[in-house]
Amino acid sequence: MAPILYTRSEMAYLARRAAITLGPAIVKAHLNTRALTVRGAQGVTLGVMAAYIVLIAILWNIPYVRYVLWPFKMLVIAFHEFSHALAATCTGGRVDSISLDPHEGGVTHMRGGNSAITLPAGYLGSSLIGILLTFCGFDIVASKVASIVLGVCFLFTLWWGKKDWLTVGTILVAVGLLVGFWFIAHAEPLRYLVLFIGVMSSLYSVWDICDDLILRKVNSSDASQFAKRYGGSSQCWGVVWSIVSVLFMAAGIVAGIAAFPETGAQQKNDSEHFAPTM
Template sequence: MLNFICAAVLNVLWRTILLRPFKLVTVFLHEASHAIACKLTCGKVEGIQVHGDEGGTTQTRGGIYWIILPAGYLGSSLWGMLLILASTNLLTARIAAGCFLAALIIVLFVAENWTLRGLCIGFIVFLGVTWVLQETTKFRILRYIILFIGIMNSLFSVYDIYDDLISRRVHSSDAEKFAEVCPCPCNGVGWGVIWGLISFLFLCGAMYLALVILS
């Protein structure tokens, strides 16, 4: 039930400034996924930026390009799924929050612009305060914060794929670049549809599994 309440709240507040920090977190996870894919394929990450207009860039050198390109959207969807599932239990929510805090601290030192640095500092403080309240008071909301970030990440990933790759076809998008290096006949829009379906399946699968775990 909480999954659907969070989704409804997000739908109502989608275009308000209240969700801007959470959208920027999703952009951060998108760019972090590119960076992780680059590292896993023996490339070098030269810098990560998150911009105030909800855009972002990851400068990489080397690695396997056709793995790095789709890792942004699909990796972001995977993070959303993992956070939703982690929210079903207090222990896993603590682990997710701890991992998230560690990632933010690491990225704080490699960030190349103040938007990303400010985002990292803001969420480090936000999650730290939430965790302290969780452990020392009756204000126990850590699980719900992790759930909210997970659903926000999943929904924004699906929306971003539709907006960037399908509805208005940005020619510098990851999908257009992927179409250039992949021998398959799909163009950027085709890859956008495929990635969008995969991201939507991640979201549906996460919500279904969360309901099963909590039932």
């Protein structure tokens, strides 16, 4: 086939048409690339997250020193039980009580609800809460909003767990920390606290799933009950839920980078005008 030859004017016309056709796609791709570019404040956040992960991993395995993490472990367990309770309430069930165990356990007494949702809700719910907090930890104002939402969740948890002293104590300490950090330097340290709680919740959820359901079999776990009702094995469901939790973590980090491109100075300025405290 003979080659098709175009005049200079025809080439210019084709070039303009290509620009009109592909221009929006090129601009969109460019914007998406810029949105996922790690800038100064985002780099600091990612660095702090990495430091948190290393610190948590070290403290987790040192005898006696590991008790430094105990209050935060209990808080994550409270997230776990709150997720059970919320899922039960949303699917027509009734929550009688929530209680925490000082040996890093907890139980939600509930009646009714859709077990296909309430059983995995503990692991996946606490993981989702963790990554939402991590997402908000990329920005000061978002961390303020997250602390308000946490406060509402804590009120429900207190209502359901009002008969258990450990649940009440854990929630009150968490609320005290959030309120105290809100009043320091226009809540700038608050985002690092929210970020730490988010990272801790995400890591603990994944580790709890792996420890209970994959590395060792716990007959009374949520996954074992789920397997009895819906088939499969607890280890299988543990793998599935842990993969989902890891995907939650990855999605939350990417979303945080894309959603909060502001510099540290811009974040401080925005925080001074959003529910200011100083």
